[in-house]
Amino acid sequence: MFRKILIANRGEIAVRIIRACREMGIATVAVFSEADAPALFVSMADESICIGGPRAADSYLNMEAILSAAIATGAEAIHPGYGLLSENPKFVALCEQCGIAFIGPTSELIAKMGDKDEARRTMKAAGVPVIPGSDVIEDVDEAERCAEEIGFPVIIKARAGGGGRGIRIVKERAEFRGAFLAASSEAASAFGDGACYLEKYLRPVKHIEMQVLCDNYGGVVCLGERECSVQRKNQKLIEESPSPAISAETRAAMTLASTRAAKATGYRGVGTIEYLYTGEGDFYFMEMNTRLQVEHPVTEMVTGVDLVQWQIRVAAGVKLPFAQEDIRISGAAIECRINAEDPGRGFAPCCGTVELLHIPGGPWVRFDTAIYQDYFIPPFYDSMIGKLIVHAQNREQAIRKMKMALSELVIEGVTHNADFQAQLLDNPAFVDGSYTTGLLDELGK
């Protein structure tokens, strides 16, 4: 087992990883930017090294500085958290070259799933349902013919895109050529790769993702699904497990498909397979995320599995001591992301000082955060300041518990979205589980 791990991230996920390491008796190294000197994760780590200026590009994305810190402190492994370098194959390769374990999949796997066209083809070969569409098409005339065959509306996706970047929806043929050429050139400038493919545009859809955990010996377990359809501009707001919309049969089919996907890719570590769900048991592969997700606590609450600790154990070569038949999804969990933003001003990000903080508690109420009383929330990073997660026997009680916890949360001095979240929980489409990814659009938010 590793003796010392460097956390190449910041904020709440750095705190989360440090806690997991502490429980395992593993020493921790935090790397931080000048703006994060006062941050909680810096004081919680056993050692900490300032690696650069406030901008992520000068610090948290500075691969050489991070690896130098790992070498200088004798860290045997690096945990990337999510975002930042967590799905950067070059960084993983650099770790491997320096003899430092990367807590995650291999650089080949990350690259393979990062190529959305190759990911689609891999899943199709593994028998996972994929959205009707095409492989990469370079020629606009051929693309137009293919779009006709698929049938409008179609969606154009960049091979190197993902998470909402590099996509264009085309409702009718007249718009297609311009949209295809624009999508290709945008992808070329944004990702250095202009290759695009087409899919039938499915609507309305739910975003349902399956959590998998795999060891180095072929062990694969699926830890259930998370419904993440409440999103604003491709940023998730509320996540829950189990999904209120799928039957036990559909859950079994998605579990089988996800297990097949993990085995077909030779996956290692934690991974999330994202699906679009169109109802009546129909689900289609969308993307595979090769990192720990922001919303992982939802799965931890319904399965009792500590995903961060198992990431570390698997990276250290431990064999999973449990199999699929040992996994039980019990009760219901909901996560509300708490963002320093103003719903009354177009969700504009707000920084500021936490003048008064009261964190809700009680049975099965969890608040993953890195803020503390008198902390100044810097303007340089993501606006998420915490995740409120609850667990209860069933969904109705989980909704009630979440509303109680949201009303108990106090963060004075910083404008945040807790009240907006409580309103969403009261929305009839959320309450009856019929909500889709269009919910916020329908609310004009």
Ligand code: MV4
């Ligand atoms: C789609 C789709 C409908 N049909 N693909 C958005 C981000 C990226 N993950 C892909 N996305 C979508 N792809 C087809 N063929 C609808 C979306 C989509 C979406 C998907 C999941 C969660 C939120 C979303 C918000 C808008 C669009």
